[in-house]
Structures are given as structure tokens and as C-alpha cells.
Amino acid sequence: MSISTPQAGGNRRPSKAVAGGKPTTGAKAKSDASAESDAPAKTDAPTKTTTTAKSGGKSGTTTAGGGSKARTAPGGRPGTRTGGSGGGRPGGGNRSGGGNRPPVVPVKVNSGRHWGPIILFTIVGLVAAGIVGFGVYEVQKNNQGWQDKADSIKGVVDYRKTEPNLLKAAQHAYGKVNYPQSPPVGGVHNPNWERCQGDVYPDQIPNENAVHALEHGSVWVTYNPSLAKDQVDKLASKVRGNDFMLMSPYPGLDKPISLQAWGFQLKLDSADDPRIDQFIQDLRVNASMETGATCGQDSQNYVTKTGTDPTNLGQSAAPTAAS
Template sequence: MSISTPGGPERRPTVVSTGKKPAAGRPSAGAKAGSGKPAGNARTGGKGPRKPIAPVKVSQGRSWGPIALFTAVGLLAVAIIGYGAWATFQGSKPWDDRADAINGIVNFRKSDKSLVEGGKHQQGAITYAQQPPVAGPHNNSWQNCMGDVYDAPIASEHAVHSLEHGAVWITYRPDLPADQVEKLAAKVRGNEKLMMSPFEGLDKPISLQAWGYQLKVDNADDGRIDEFIKTLKVNASIEGPTALCNQGVTATGPAPRDLQPQQQ
């Protein structure tokens, strides 16, 4: 459409752009009609839908540290429970069965029953078949056995009477090293129903005696010493647990002392 102005030539109308986008569904002026390609995606740079990314699997090894720790704790618990059950079972056994279970112990109660008959008091020196003696006739007076550590030999006749009362008598060679002697003394010193003294002519460095029982070992570190004491102290008595260990002879020397008043 042309617009004429009076007295001048015709002018074409000026097209003013409004800046508005074409309506939806209408192709833009620059688009190629009939191209058939979908419009590009702004996120994919116009290359179409993005393919899904597969997750990367990270291989994780087992944590062996905690597993080893739990295993060790479990084994320790089992060991503790097992030892407790074993100790309970052992403690429930009769003392004489526990004594027979000590490796190397000699039970004269089985081999010589007449030897362990009590109450055979006799004056003067007595000859014993066992050295040191474990039972048999003995002096009226017992050796004091209130944890006494004698540094010289004592009379066997008094010591055997102490055994009859339930004492354990530890003897050792006079040439036993001082540190070994002290280890033995530490077990004895101050403990009722125990005594120790050197003894000439032992065929083993250390010999332990209870009434009717004997155990010989090579050194004071042998664990059987504690087992012997624990099992036989008091238990081996044929006079009962109330038999005295005090008020006995405290003198040393191999010759017995004939003190008449003591008859128990």
C-alpha cells in the first residue's frame, strides 16, 4: 500500500520490528521448511539426548585388620572358658587323685601300706628305708612346721612326725645355688604346715615329702613343687587338719631330742 502526500511522490510504509518471537508452532524465518530434524537441545549442544552414564564400580578389598582382631578375641575367650572349665573339673577331683596325677610323684601309700600307719612313736635314732623318709616310726616330738626355714639339717625322726600332722617338708642339697634356695624359702616362709632344710646325700637337687608321698626335682622353678604343696599340704595328714605344727622342736641337728611331753 502506498501513501501519497499532497505535492509529493508516493512513499512505502516503514516496517518497525517489535522484537517479539514468532508464535509457537510457526517456523522462524530462518528455519528451513521441511527439514524434518528436531530442534537441538541446549544441554547437549544440539546433538540430541545424552546417553546415560554407567556407574563406575570401585573394588573394595576386605578389612582384614578388624577380622583378625575379632578372631583373636574369640579364640582368647574360648581358651579362658576352656581353662576355667578344666580347672573347675580338676578342683572337683579328690585330692589323692590329683596327687597321683603329678608327674614323677611316688605314692608309698599304695606300695607299702604298713609304712603309712600312724602313731608309731619311738625314742632314739631310727633307720629309714627312704632318704629323706616319708613316713614310718617317729619321735614323740614333731619339728616346728609353721613356715620354718632351717639353714641346717634337722632330725628326720622329728620331721616325719610333722609329716604325720599334714606338713610338707622340702629338702635340698647343701650345695644348691643360693638363688634356688631362696626361691624355695619364699614358698615356705611364714606358711603353716610347711618347712624346709638341707639334707645330705640326696640323689636329686630337691626332694619334697608329705606323709606317704615323695617328689624329686632338679630345680626350684619346677611347677610341680607348687602343685605338690597345694595338693598334699594338710590333705596328707592322718591326724586331721587340727594337728599342731607349732610348739614343736626348733633346734637343728641330725640327732633326735627325746622330749617326752609331746605325744600327738
């Protein structure tokens, strides 16, 4: 900005702050008196020391202080010297205000542009903007949360959104539990979890133990027992030997295949569907309700039994008997 003011009455500091000081024009218009009274106090303030609107003397406060037109005084700040009528513009070109100053030769600003530096700065600017822009893009892309990624998989049902209460009810309970989803995706569950260290169970496993495995962050792969063997084998290859994965047939399943993580479900027709890998990538471990909880730990905590009735290892002398 200050570049455009050619006069440069000895002001060697074209700092923006000063130019910004302009608001004074508005202020002074309103309350001359108050502004004046303030003046002495804030000596250094480059701003509103203006005394009288007309005088245009909002110059260096320090020097002349009062209403004198001393704006040309040595200390004069760049933007300020333009007279009172200088309509907000910093360095507004009303040189006319330069009353007692010797007329200044207008300096050529437009002629003979230095294209070299201009091009250079443009390129540098574009490069800088490009770098920052790329950085922003990368960060944005990387920071898309796993939940958003999972939600973007076609066909995924996100029960965390539709049934938030289900997820709060992460209590332990012995006995059978009725789950609203089939297969279940979360809720009250047995104190013992079905081991989920890449376990491929040949038979149905209890919902109540499987849900506990979901709580620890595992992905539970279920399939209708009528699924072809090669399809089952393909599913098993995605599970076996992978921590936080378990798999079991699920009689009565309304689709050939269903994937569960805590609060998420995806039903599919084929083991070749690429969404299976996406589901696992986005939700395995991430969907844990208990960060750091394990899928194994020890055989006093996990179970590996199959069947439909929940397995209780720790239920000693329990009146809260299972059904």
C-alpha cells in the same frame, strides 16, 4: 506311649503305670488259673487279673473281675484294653480287639505336627541336659580327691599305694629310726615334731622329728646342700611364713631337691619347677594323718633344733633311752 492309642475309650488317665501293666500278657500266658485266683484279692491292681488268655479281658479288675470281656467297662485302663494278643506293647495298636466298642475314628497323629512345641521342648530339653551335664562335670572335677591330684603330678611317688604298712606304723619312738626312703616320707617317729610353721632351718634336722611334722600334714622341702643359693632362696620363699611347711638341707640327697608329705615324695632338679607348687597345693594339710593336728602348738611339744639326733623333750626317766 499312650499317645499312640487313639481309641481312648474314655480313659482319661494315660498314666505310665498302666501301660506298664502290660507284663500281664506274659504272665497270663503261663498261668491262667493262678492269675485268676489272685484277681479278687488285688482288686485295684491294673495288671494280672486276666482270666483267660484269649479273652483278652485284662481290663479293669475291679469291674468285671472274672473272665468276662468287660475290658471296655468304664473303668478300663488305657493300655489294658488291647486284646490278649496285644504282644507286650502298651497301647499296641490292635484296635481289632475292641470288640463291642463302636469303631473309632482314627485320629490323625502324624499329620500336621506342631513343630513349635516340638522345637521348644527340644531346646528346653537340651538346655536342661546341658545344665545337668555341666553340673555333673563340675562336681566331678571338683570332687577329684587330693590324692588323685597328687598322683597325677609327674614324678610323684605315692608310697601310700606301694607301702601301705609304712603308714600304719605311725607309732612314737625315742631314738634313731631307720627309714627305707631318703629322705623319709613316714613311719615311726619321735614324740616331738619339728615345728613346721613356715620354718626354714639352715641346717639338717632330725628325720625322726621331721617325720612327725609330716604326720601332722606338713610338706617338708629338702635340698642338697650343694644347691645354689638363689635356688635355696626361691624354695625358702615358698616356705617362710606358711603354716604346715618346713625346709632344711639334706646331706646326701640324690637329687638337688626333694619334697615330702606323709606317704608322698617328689624329687626335682630345679626350684623353678612348677610341680613344686602343685605338690604343695595338693598335699599340704591334706596329707595329714591327724586331722586338725597343728604344726606349732607350744614349745613343750615341738622342737626347732637342728642336727641328726632326734630331740626328745618329754623323755623323763626313760629306760627306753635313745641310741
